[in-house]
Amino acid sequence: MCIGAEFDRWANEGRDQEMADRHWHTAKHVLSAIDVERGDTILDLGTGSGYALRALSEVTPMATGLGIDASGEMIRNANRYTDVPDIYFIQADFGTIPLETNSVEQVFSMEAFYYSPNPHQTLLELFRVIKPDGRFHCAVNFFEESVHTHEWQAKIPVKMTLWDRKTYREAFKAAGFEVVEQRCIPDEDIEIPPAGDFPFEGWSTRADMIDRYRTWGTLLTIGEVNHPA
Numbered sequence: 001m002c003i004g005a006e007f008d009r010w011a012n013e014g015r016d017q018e019m020a021d022r023h024w025h026t027a028k029h030v031l032s033a034i035d036v037e038r039g040d041t042i043l044d045l046g047t048g049s050g051y052a053l054r055a056l057s058e059v060t061p062m063a064t065g066l067g068i069d070a071s072g073e074m075i076r077n078a079n080r081y082t083d084v085p086d087i088y089f090i091q092a093d094f095g096t097i098p099l100e101t102n103s104v105e106q107v108f109s110m111e112a113f114y115y116s117p118n119p120h121q122t123l124l125e126l127f128r129v130i131k132p133d134g135r136f137h138c139a140v141n142f143f144e145e146s147v148h149t150h151e152w153q154a155k156i157p158v159k160m161t162l163w164d165r166k167t168y169r170e171a172f173k174a175a176g177f178e179v180v181e182q183r184c185i186p187d188e189d190i191e192i193p194p195a196g197d198f199p200f201e202g203w204s205t206r207a208d209m210i211d212r213y214r215t216w217g218t219l220l221t222i223g224e225v226n227h228p229a
């Protein structure tokens with residue numbers, strides 16, 4: 001199945017909003033640390049419902065927000081939810097980002113990068129479109145160290161890339177980025193019930209749920225474009 005068709009289904013079932021609510025627990029920490037200056041162009045890679053650009057526009061004077069997504073239904077919903085000038089949503093694949101070279105200051109991506117059929121090519125595309133000193137803020141919940149996320153692959157009929165922290169750093173460097181930061185952001189917002197309530201919502205033990213949300217949470221890797229002088 002192609003990625004667009006899978007996420008069209010999610011959008012039509014209202015899962016775009018559900019994802020946004022859940023991802024916000026850690027995405028808000030990533031977004032609040034992005035250094036947006038007046039006039040900047042911000043790209044949201046795999047935008048889903050488009051919540052990230054709407055949230056950024058409330059607190060920053062950016063010039064243009066651009067959300068891309070392979071799913072036409074996600075794009076349709078994102079446009080429907082957005083009543084903010086200068087935010088645009090476009091159906092496009094990560095493989096060929098429809099932007100000019102050196103045209104964006106910051107890229108944000110939450111829970112989307114690992115769906116790329118060719119993540120190395122996607123990193124090269126991002127390196128191409130980001131201006132010098134600009135950054136790619138890549139946030140993922142599905143990664144090697146977070147073992148309780150691995151089972152997601154069996155539930156999704158598209159190939160997901162499972163990298164560990166070191167592989168993320170190496171791939172960013174291979175594409176030309178300097179890795180300026182990498183850390184795990186715990187999800188402190190999700191409620192974890194007392195041990196006696198388990199099994200709970202698919203979790204066998206409280207320790208497993210703590211490992212997934214509080215120990216590992218979201219892996220953030222930030223790559224900066226530093227062209228030699």
Ligand SMILES: C[S@@+](CC[C@H](N)C(=O)[O-])C[C@H]1O[C@@H](n2cnc3c(N)ncnc32)[C@H](O)[C@@H]1O
Nearest residue numbers: 007019023046048069070071093094110112115
């Ligand atoms: C799990 S959702 C996350 C959406 C949003 N960033 C959020 O935090 O809720 C992943 C999104 O990435 C999009 N996506 C996945 N692979 C893609 C690709 N190769 N090109 C463009 N979009 C893609 C999907 O259509 C989907 O909307």
